[in-house]
Amino acid sequence: MEIKYDNIKVVGFDADDTLWVNETYFREAEQKFARLLSQYETENKIDQELFKMEMENLDLYGYGVKGFVLSMIESAIDLSNGKVSTATISGILHLGKEMIAKPVELLDGVEEVLEELSRDYRLIVLTKGDLLDQERKMERSGLSEYFHHIEVLSEKKEENYRNLLEHLEIKPEEFLMVGNSLKSDVLPIVNIGAQAVHVPFHTTWVHEQVHESEDNGGYRTVNNIREILRFLK
Amino acid sequence: MEIKYDNIKVVGFDADDTLWVNETYFREAEQKFARLLSQYETENKIDQELFKMEMENLDLYGYGVKGFVLSMIESAIDLSNGKVSTATISGILHLGKEMIAKPVELLDGVEEVLEELSRDYRLIVLTKGDLLDQERKMERSGLSEYFHHIEVLSEKKEENYRNLLEHLEIKPEEFLMVGNSLKSDVLPIVNIGAQAVHVPFHTTWVHEQVHESEDNGGYRTVNNIREILRFLK
Numbered sequence: 496m497e498i499k500y501d502n503i504k505v506v507g508f509d510a511d512d513t514l515w516v517n518e519t520y521f522r523e524a525e526q527k528f529a530r531l532l533s534q535y536e537t538e539n540k541i542d543q544e545l546f547k548m549e550m551e552n553l554d555l556y557g558y559g560v561k562g563f564v565l566s567m568i569e570s571a572i573d574l575s576n577g578k579v580s581t582a583t584i585s586g587i588l589h590l591g592k593e594m595i596a597k598p599v600e601l602l603d604g605v606e607e608v609l610e611e612l613s614r615d616y617r618l619i620v621l622t623k624g625d626l627l628d629q630e631r632k633m634e635r636s637g638l639s640e641y642f643h644h645i646e647v648l649s650e651k652k653e654e655n656y657r658n659l660l661e662h663l664e665i666k667p668e669e670f671l672m673v674g675n676s677l678k679s680d681v682l683p684i685v686n687i688g689a690q691a692v693h694v695p696f697h698t699t700w701v702h703e704q705v706h707e708s709e710d711n712g713g714y715r716t717v718n719n720i721r722e723i724l725r726f727l728k
Numbered sequence: 729m730e731i732k733y734d735n736i737k738v739v740g741f742d743a744d745d746t747l748w749v750n751e752t753y754f755r756e757a758e759q760k761f762a763r764l765l766s767q768y769e770t771e772n773k774i775d776q777e778l779f780k781m782e783m784e785n786l787d788l789y790g791y792g793v794k795g796f797v798l799s800m801i802e803s804a805i806d807l808s809n810g811k812v813s814t815a816t817i818s819g820i821l822h823l824g825k826e827m828i829a830k831p832v833e834l835l836d837g838v839e840e841v842l843e844e845l846s847r848d849y850r851l852i853v854l855t856k857g858d859l860l861d862q863e864r865k866m867e868r869s870g871l872s873e874y875f876h877h878i879e880v881l882s883e884k885k886e887e888n889y890r891n892l893l894e895h896l897e898i899k900p901e902e903f904l905m906v907g908n909s910l911k912s913d914v915l916p917i918v919n920i921g922a923q924a925v926h927v928p929f930h931t932t933w934v935h936e937q938v939h940e941s942e943d944n945g946g947y948r949t950v951n952n953i954r955e956i957l958r959f960l961k
Contacts, residue, residue, distance in 0.1 A: 555825055555828050555829070556794060556828075556860075557858075557859070557860035561789060561794035561795060561798060562794060564798060565794060565797060565798065565821065565824070568801065568817065568821065569818075569821055572814045572817065572818055575814075577813075577814040577815065577818075578814070579814060580810075581805045581808075581810040581811070581812060581817075582810065584801065584805065584814075584817060585802070585805055585810075588798065588801065588802055591798070592788060595788050595789075596788070625790075625858075625859070626790070626858070626859045626880060626882050627789075627790035627882045630882050644895075647859060649859050649860045649863050662877075
């Protein structure tokens with residue numbers, strides 16, 4: 496299937512792990528969490544139980560650091576049969592605050608690509624997660640000048656994208672989405688008739704993983720975000 | 729100072745404690761929290777310490793239930809000098825989940841007012857807090873059909889309002905905001921040259937309280953949201 500980019504007027508970017516590092520910080524926090532609880536269970540078991548807890552709480556808490564911290568605390572109490580110390584719980588709260596205060600680390604090539612594309616396209620950010628967190632990261636990133644619009648969605652499903660494009664008066668055939676998650680940034684976009692470019696990040700959260708067989712074509716995968724410039728210009 | 733409503737084309741509504749009950753649930757949770765910790769301190773002291781903790785964490789956590797729960801847990805550890813049981817911490821987590829799962833209770837007159845006004849005005853919702861929480865409440869409220877646009881802001885300051893009106897292409901003189909918080913819904917609106925109606929809710933969070941002397945005029949106060957219909961039609 497040949498992909499045409501001639502009609503594209505608006506380019507949308509995912510933020511976490513597309514513009515800047517994010518998942519790495521969650522993986523680091525999970526490792527620290529496992530270390531805090533190492534007297535109760537193996538790292539592997541702790542990882543699994545925490546993930547289960549996050550999935551159970553996802554509908555209630557949504558995405559973002561705060562819900563993650565609440566799930567870590569609940570998990571710590573469960574995994575230790577209620578024996579976990581308040582010092583450990585304070586340690587978990589501290590892990591969360593550390594994550595929120597992290598500096599924003601831009602991914603390779605991002606600034607160059609935004610600068611180039613902003614001359615010929617309308618650029619927008621479509622991200623998922625905690626509103627305050629995302630606004631803070633955008634501000635710290637120094638990238639906001641490149642974007643016409645920044646939208647924080649509670650979910651990234653076909654319906655969310657369809658409503659947003661309609662609201663912003665963007666036709667699907669004029670829209671290209673760039674992101675690291677096949678599940679959130681690529682497949683729903685292809686399904687609503689827009690274009691997508693997949694820029695994999697080295698780490699993907701299990702919840703965001705899909706099997707390649709779900710790949711229904713119609714999108715391009717690049718190793719570095721810079722490659723977009725080759726076919727979009 | 730006479731207020732003119734002839735130019736108004738768009739009416740904005742705050743959500744929490746303007747369209748539906750919210751603050752009451754926080755006050756109830758605070759009372760339950762104080763009861764959980766009653767062996768360590770008086771209710772008054774617990775209230776004060778929790779509020780201090782919330783203010784310390786506000787920049788990091790923002791508004792909403794999840795940050796509130798994290799502050800309750802941190803406060804419980806502090807107030808008990810680390811002696812609080814994991815059963816009590818589980819109780820706090822449960823309080824939070826209860827709050828998130830609460831049904832939406834519309835305030836008196838709201839539906840009638842929205843139905844009337846939606847015939848002649850463009851109605852929007854401008855609310856603060858957690859994105860997922862607010863979307864969920866809007867969905868449960870059954871009110872979304874009345875609104876052209878729903879915006880969740882991380883803060884409600886003059887700049888946030890100015891940017892949003894610009895983005896939605898609404899002139900300040902065509903805009904009227906309706907809300908229960910002088911600090912968030914009324915004063916910044918008056919300061920950017922738009923109109924505001926204050927509909928006090930019986931409970932106001934200390935953080936949202938302002939002294940009446942800060943009242944610089946230019947807005948109207950009503951006891952029930954229905955009164956808007958008298959001067960807006």
